Amino acid sequence: MSKDPQQWVAKHVASLPKSGIRDFFELVAQMKGQDVISLGVGEPDFVTPWHIREAAIFALEKGKTYYTSNLGLLELRQEISSYIAKHFSVSYRPDDQVLVTVGVSEALDLAFRAFCNPGDKVMFHQPCYVSYSPSIALVHGEAIAVPTYAKDNFALTVEALEAAWEPGCKILMLNLPCNPTGGTCSREQLEKIANFAREKDLLVFSDEIYSELTFEGVHTSIASLPGMAERTVLLHGFSKAFAMTGWRIGYACGPAVLIEAMMKVHQYSMMCAAIIAQEAALEALRHGEESVVRMREEYHRRRDLIVRRFNEMGLTCHSPRGSFYAFPSIASTGLSSEEFAANLLKSEKVAVVPGTAFGENGRGHVRACFATGYEDLIEACDRIQRFVEGLK
Amino acid sequence: MNPVLNLLIDGGSLTQAQMAQVAGLSEAEVNQHLEQLKKDKIFLGWRPVLDLSRAAAAAATVRAVIEVRITPERGGGFNHLADRISRFDEVETCHLMSGSYDLLVFVKGSSLQNVARFVSEKLSTMEGVLSTATHFQLRCYKDHGVMLEQQDSSNERLEVAP
Numbered sequence: 001m002s003k004d005p006q007q008w009v010a011k012h013v014a015s016l017p018k019s020g021i022r023d024f025f026e027l028v029a030q031m032k033g034q035d036v037i038s039l040g041v042g043e044p045d046f047v048t049p050w051h052i053r054e055a056a057i058f059a060l061e062k063g064k065t066y067y068t069s070n071l072g073l074l075e076l077r078q079e080i081s082s083y084i085a086k087h088f089s090v091s092y093r094p095d096d097q098v099l100v101t102v103g104v105s106e107a108l109d110l111a112f113r114a115f116c117n118p119g120d121k122v123m124f125h126q127p128c129y130v131s132y133s134p135s136i137a138l139v140h141g142e143a144i145a146v147p148t149y150a151k152d153n154f155a156l157t158v159e160a161l162e163a164a165w166e167p168g169c170k171i172l173m174l175n176l177p178c179n180p181t182g183g184t185c186s187r188e189q190l191e192k193i194a195n196f197a198r199e200k201d202l203l204v205f206s207d208e209i210y211s212e213l214t215f216e217g218v219h220t221s222i223a224s225l226p227g228m229a230e231r232t233v234l235l236h237g238f239s240k241a242f243a244m245t246g247w248r249i250g251y252a253c254g255p256a257v258l259i260e261a262m263m264k265v266h267q268y269s270m271m272c273a274a275i276i277a278q279e280a281a282l283e284a285l286r287h288g289e290e291s292v293v294r295m296r297e298e299y300h301r302r303r304d305l306i307v308r309r310f311n312e313m314g315l316t317c318h319s320p321r322g323s324f325y326a327f328p329s330i331a332s333t334g335l336s337s338e339e340f341a342a343n344l345l346k347s348e349k350v351a352v353v354p355g356t357a358f359g360e361n362g363r364g365h366v367r368a369c370f371a372t373g374y375e376d377l378i379e380a381c382d383r384i385q386r387f388v389e390g391l392k
Numbered sequence: 393m394n395p396v397l398n399l400l401i402d403g404g405s406l407t408q409a410q411m412a413q414v415a416g417l418s419e420a421e422v423n424q425h426l427e428q429l430k431k432d433k434i435f436l437g438w439r440p441v442l443d444l445s446r447a448a449a450a451a452a453t454v455r456a457v458i459e460v461r462i463t464p465e466r467g468g469g470f471n472h473l474a475d476r477i478s479r480f481d482e483v484e485t486c487h488l489m490s491g492s493y494d495l496l497v498f499v500k501g502s503s504l505q506n507v508a509r510f511v512s513e514k515l516s517t518m519e520g521v522l523s524t525a526t527h528f529q530l531r532c533y534k535d536h537g538v539m540l541e542q543q544d545s546s547n548e549r550l551e552v553a554p
Contacts, residue, residue: 019554021552021553021554024552025550025551025552025553028551028552029551032551036551038551038552040551040552040553041549041550041551041552041553042553042554043549043550043553045549047544129554130554131554179554298402301414301415302414304416305413305414305416308416309413351551351552353552357554374406374410374413374414375410378410378413381413
């Protein structure tokens with residue numbers, strides 16, 4: 001007699017919660033063809049700059065269709081090393097301190113698998129990207145969520161870290177600028193966090209995928225602070241800054257011993273990142289900076305627009321210093337995040353993501369992505385305003 | 393820098409109402425900036441980007457690019473003759489170039505014959521014009537930064553993504 005197929009699913013996978021994003025995705029998908037403006041996306045509205053796409057086509061024409069070194073093309077690692085030295089003020093040897101991965105997502109998975117023993121505790125700030133907590137669960141680690149607050153513009157504070165810390169904490173996961181809040185830390189705040197990490201002997205994973213989209217001041221990488229490079233795995237990629245989400249290309253930089261450990265997992269599970277994506281990434285680093293600056297300026301203007309509109313309509317919204325997400329409070333409407341998002345979608349056909357999809361601490365907020373053209377952005381703001389006024 | 397000028401340089405595809413929203417100004421302020429730019433002779437006018445190969449727009453317009461070699465005049469250089477050539481209605485654009493010819497002239501006419509007549513009767517007979525080489529446009533792929541066919545599709549993004 002056959003049993004329920006569910007029995008075959010590993011226990012820790014079966015107990016993973018379904019992503020709140022996915023529920024909402026279904027809801028939006030049901031309304032396809034109904035003039036929905038989606039601010040629910042998590043990627044640039046720009047397509048990859050043509051010179052990058054063209055370089056990939058050229059690589060294909062030249063017959064670049066084979067495996068690369070497990071670490072990734074040496075030329076690409078050299079470019080990554082120079083890029084990181086120039087923009088992040090940390091130097092990594094291309095030979096053994098840089099690993100090219102299938103997006104930051106793979107790099108993050110490798111890091112958890114390489115460094116987290118069952119039962120190890122991982123601290124991460126929340127609201128945060130949806131995959132942190134599940135990734136920790138998949139390696140049988142214990143997730144310790146550290147709240148960030150609107151009053152701090154969603155910067156991670158050392159006070160919150162100290163309050164959440166408990167014996168057994170081994171890893172600190174950072175994502176600054178942060179998806180979904182756009183929160184970042186000032187250099188001073190980051191120095192305090194670095195002190196805390198050294199004091200508690202924590203290994204730091206720093207996902208800096210939105211660093212190029214820092215609108216005010218300069219992005220500071222925690223790896224560049226004294227004594228931190230040796231305990232930090234820097235995770236970065238091409239998706240956001242170079243509008244290359246679909247290419248799935250990223251990288252990890254860190255001490256040679258740590259990169260070697262991640263490489264072991266990578267070589268058995270992935271072998272290498274797709275060569276075409278690596279070739280495109282090479283072109284992006286060599287000639288793509290102008291496009292990055294142009295896109296950042298565009299996002300900057302859109303941010304100013306959407307943040308101003310949210311505040312004008314009574315949805316308190318801090319100005320995110322980085323990323324392309326606004327994270328307004330919807331508390332004044334009296335609705336929950338889910339109700340707000342669902343009702344807004346139903347009545348005004350604008351999709352935003354409930355803040356709770358990014359963890360408990362996102363309660364009372366929604367995420368609105370402003371990587372959308374002005375026409376839609378302005379129309380979406382008008383509709384949200386109408387919705388909010390209709391609630392009064 | 394004038395905030396409206398910034399938006400115009402970056403594409404100029406926004407309406408005044410949209411510019412107001414983007415720049416955080418009132419529409420009246422945007423119009424004031426536009427007026428100032430007009431006064432300063434920076435902003436000279438709007439023009440549409442049209443795909444004239446479409447049936448509805450195919451008003452039988454023929455376009456050509458003409459390389460013109462001219463003799464510079466003492467005292468006036470190339471400017472005097474360039475100015476005279478530019479004044480013809482047929483001339484849409486006129487640039488002074490470095491290289492093997494002097495002026496690059498973009499012209500349009502209602503038929504091939506009309507453009508040919510303009511070149512043979514007006515342009516090449518002007519005093520100071522040494523030679524012309526006329527190239528007729530067969531097809532336009534990109535105009536003023538706009539791809540006419542084969543636009544990138546970014547509307548296939550997932551509606552909701554983490």
